Amino acid sequence: MTLAISHVTKRFGETVALNDISLTIERGEFICFLGPSGCGKTTLLRIIAGLELAEEGTVKLEGNDLSQVPARHRNFGVVFQSYSLFPNMTAARNVGYGLECRRRPRQEIEARSAEMLRIVALSDHAHKLPSQLSGGQQQRIALARALATNPEVLLLDEPLSALDAKVRDSLRLEIRDLQRRLGITTIMVTHDQEEALTMADRIVVMDTGRIAQVGTAHELYEQPSSRFVAEFIGRMNVLPVEGGKLAGLPLGLPDSAQGATLIGVRPEDVRLHANPVVTDGAACTILPAQLRNIIYIGNLAHLVLALDGVEHEVTAEMPGHAYKTIAEAAHIGVEFPASTVKVLA
Template identity: 75%
Template structure:
């Protein structure tokens, strides 16, 4: 179901929460609004849901203007961070509540609730109260309830943030699998970049009420268009450059990157040469300041000569000892891995 936002603007007093947001979500697409607290992502979701009104702009669903349509008439399923289950109702009754409000026949409600319970793989828990379910199970019931009314769009407002890490990891895969199976257009708000990278077809990175960049996980990680996106998606070394020089060393920048004043390089793209002579061409001498050993990986914090600059490099855990024990270290930054940032 194609959802189109055009020039959406929202203010709270003198604060601009959303500034001229335009975006199209394709039918069956899974979109994530990703950004730090206060960037406007939840406000944008609430405007789509009809829980907030935009001061300017429109929200269109398959050509229908929803700007003046109340939330209860939009037929959107919403799952919040808090499970919001009725504590005195069983799982089945919670799932069927939206259908009860629509005065559907009891047999239809029971059949649909059982179908949704099976979809989220909790059939054996239908007669339990929320207090008898784990946090992950309660959130799956909330998801089943949102899907029971056959919504045109599914909206997820940080649905996993209240869960522990292992439950979050498994549940995000389950949600994605259900979304793909049903082919339902889905928008999720999150501040967790790993959630967005693993779940979304496309990610909307937001910053201070604007869209900083829109793209797939690969596009955002490999081709960030700004320093904000580069630092928010994964880890990035941000380095000042002047006349193609960094820390007094000439960089072999390609023609399209000549004249850059700020560059970025991912830690895994920094090549470390153990035992290299300081004068080796193309290499920048460094000194090891700190080692963060993570088992399969190690992060090395490196001081660049006497420049006062540091670079973080990522290497396989098994290579850590040879690097730490080396008498001299140097790094190489290959031109194709360098990103020019604004």
């Protein structure tokens, strides 16, 4: 089902939560609304669900305007951060609750609940109460309940944020695999960039009630349209340049960056040289730097460096087993390969 959001605006008092939002979501897509707290992503999800009303604009499903359709009649499955399971009901009854509300025959409810529990690999836990299940299992029950009614759209409101890291990583893959198998149009709200990059077909990056950029994980990471997107998606060294020079030193920028006043370089693209022999005229000039800090995280090491005349420090990323060569060098050179430089608006 194609979901079309057109010029949606929402205010809370004098605060503009959503400012002229337009977006089309195709049938079977997995979309993530990503952004910092207060950017409007949850408000937009609630408007799609029918839990909030837009002051301006429309939400249409297959061309049908949903503005006057109550949430209970939209046939959207919703999974909340807090699970919202009924503590006095078994897992099977929780899964079938939506069908009970629709007054479906008991035999149909039991068969559908069993099917959904099998899909989320919890058939053996059908008769357990929520208190007898782990957090990850409870969230899978909530997901099964949302899917049991065959919704046209699945809405996920930060469904993994309450779980520990290992369970979260596992459930990301499970949810993504399930969504692909069912082919259901899915919208998820998250502030976790890794979650969005891992799961989404397209990511909608939001900032202060507006859409900053829409794209695939690769597009957003490699071609950020603004400084905000560049710094929010992954890590980015942001450097002011003038006339192709950084602090008066030539950088050997690509043609696309000529005239730029602000450039970005990802930490993994920064090249470090131990005791470099600096030569003029190189395509990528090597700049002298001083090592300020080393953040060792096992497989990776983040090296924080200062460049003469540059206000902000630069972070370089390299394999954890290789940083000692740089750390023990008498002199360090920093190189920004021209092909990795990104122009930032």
